[in-house]
Amino acid sequence: MTTITGLELHDVRFPTSQTLAGSDAMNTAPDYSAAYVVVRTSEPGLAGHGFAFTIGRGNEVQLAAIKVLEPFLAGRDLDEVLGEPGGPSRLGELYRRMVSDSPLHWLGPSCGVMHMATGAVLNACWDLAARRAGQPLWLLLSSFTPAQIVDLVDFRYLSDALSPADALGILEAAEPGRASRVSSLLLEGYPAYSTAPGWLGYSDAQMAALCASAVAEGFTQVKLKVGASLDDDKRRLAIARQAVGDDVAIAIDANQVWDVPAAIGWVRALAPFRPAWIEEPTAPDDILGMATIRAAVAPVRVAAGEHVSNRVLFKQLLQAGGIDVMQIDACRVAGVNENIANLLLAARFGVPVCPHAGGVGLCEAVQHLAMFDYAAVSGAMDGRRIEWVDHLHEHFTDPAVVSAGRYRAPRAPGASAQMLPGSLAEYAYPSGPAWRG
């Protein structure tokens, strides 16, 4: 019998604020960081890796929250937690037990540090399950029956928009084409777009050069940060348009800097530049505000999700007509399980999912969800792209790979979440070599 022995925690921080890669109107100097967790087992070499992504200060709070979840796993039989090898997953049960623990729910509710901790631990369990199965996570998920997938979801608070029967219907409708979509993913991957050119801290020349590079590398969409100065935004958008030409889309991202009226005015002023979408025009939990903005700035599309705390808020963004594009994040919500609910909600409302990524490890983690969505949920790829930033991938044992503007399908067992031991040591905060002196 294999048992889970406990959680091993690492405070990993990269001094990215030194380069201003990652700078936007809200987040001016982030140090990309991971509250990194390893689920250890009694079987040597069998472990699961997961993390919450933060931007530096407070990463230790995130780790403290992950630590609180250890009693849900430590000492338990591995098969009891994950389900029997080759059988249905039991991680839906673990997920529902963790999110309905009332003292921990009080620390949310279903948001912030405690919720992200749940996500980190669940994602590590999924990494473990996929390693045990010898499959990449997206393929493991795509091997489950519709009923098995439905069992991974917590439908509490969703039933006015998505019932288990609705979910089953969506998954069954997507079943016929699964095998061929899996093949196409293995052969051709999944479309990406590049945020590399658009950080606010970059000069016009640097931004233009990176836009041209992105097009040369095969990307069909780039993204620019906006919202600090309208004049700067107009100038930068004009330069970017010249650099990418007429056929490449340019999305813009305000990172929550505006109130509702300001968002409407600013986005209308940028509409002549034909942005592919405006991302996070205001507070992500301002459902009604997002809906007001979307109605006022059409045909410019509205995107959001990287800071949307849970499936109940996503449900409402869809019900209220607040978003044209749903941007799930692998680490903001309660892991793979809650993101399956988010994918099902998007499918139910016919809204495309373009996952948020970047940071550290977010590309690695979220690619599995987008590919699972294509294979088994929405069955669609049109208008969908995963965000891509070519940054910090060298710290992972199975880094995400983008070529010719597309994510290549991961083939190694697991969820691509494992960092190299050398990176964990080098960037350990505050004692690692990268932070000393």
Place this chain on the structure above:
Amino acid sequence: MTTITGLELHDVRFPTSQTLAGSDAMNTAPDYSAAYVVVRTSEPGLAGHGFAFTIGRGNEVQLAAIKVLEPFLAGRDLDEVLGEPGGPSRLGELYRRMVSDSPLHWLGPSCGVMHMATGAVLNACWDLAARRAGQPLWLLLSSFTPAQIVDLVDFRYLSDALSPADALGILEAAEPGRASRVSSLLLEGYPAYSTAPGWLGYSDAQMAALCASAVAEGFTQVKLKVGASLDDDKRRLAIARQAVGDDVAIAIDANQVWDVPAAIGWVRALAPFRPAWIEEPTAPDDILGMATIRAAVAPVRVAAGEHVSNRVLFKQLLQAGGIDVMQIDACRVAGVNENIANLLLAARFGVPVCPHAGGVGLCEAVQHLAMFDYAAVSGAMDGRRIEWVDHLHEHFTDPAVVSAGRYRAPRAPGASAQMLPGSLAEYAYPSGPAWRG
């Protein structure tokens, strides 16, 4: 010059799960706890006290989040943080600096552990400011001019519902009667209602006896927990109605157990018992769901707020018509400052505020806000009551006092937030005598 020397932290937990006081449909066995913080200064005897309230497990995560905020205060000149004695408060500035710190915002956004930590630290600073001024907090707040109060608020994301000019108008309209309302508070206090009878873990006989006691003590409203079993709820409501008579209101509280359709069915089934309101019929961040429920169960009123994470969600509950009664909590949001925004929003929409209390220290903390609201914001008391549970007050140096069904106005300097040193020691977790063995 007095400086702030640092934060002193205490993990304080009361083993309340042993009695089932505090048990409801979601929270079956809470250990009422405080992540308690003392803002120490270089002046002996001058300190500020604050806390986040939790229900046990994870209280240490809450403390870790409070610790992260220490650099905002440690080593700073006291007058620079609080403002000059007798002058306008500068705590609006501290508040806005803390909530716009981007790495900490990432850990929310504006919700959960990190946001409650901000509230605990700000509330401790307000306790300190009131002690320095030699006034109870509600009186100190009520001594500020409308413009000074407006400066305490963060209007970001509110401007589509409440602008600084709107806020100023509300406060100026309430200015004429301030002095007489302060006098009436000092003389007659503020209405309370009692939740003591209604915990789910109590037997029918115990509940009926406590209902009768509450009426004998002068309460004009009691509250019952519901949502575990419809038959039980009907039986309990009938017993309670018999115990309190026709003239005492009975509110009911489901603590988020229902989905939207279930809430509507259940509340309609209980409507013949004429509940004063249904509290938390579903997830508190389900704005649209709350509005749907409210429309469907009228004339039964809908109340919520103890788990509403921030002013942006409150704004939407009001915009969408999701609540008839706003239940602010002293410790869920970013402290006194964000609650001033919540009070102003309620006044703007003409919705009464009936604060959430109970737990440990919540009665002590929130009474100041309700009294300030009456004195300087809404200027109204009709239909308003502060929740009251006669529980754990003995641990405070300046406990809340309710007599003849009314909170007596606090007169001691500060925010009534200080716990007795003996209680901090006895209930220290896990090393205190209460937890050993």
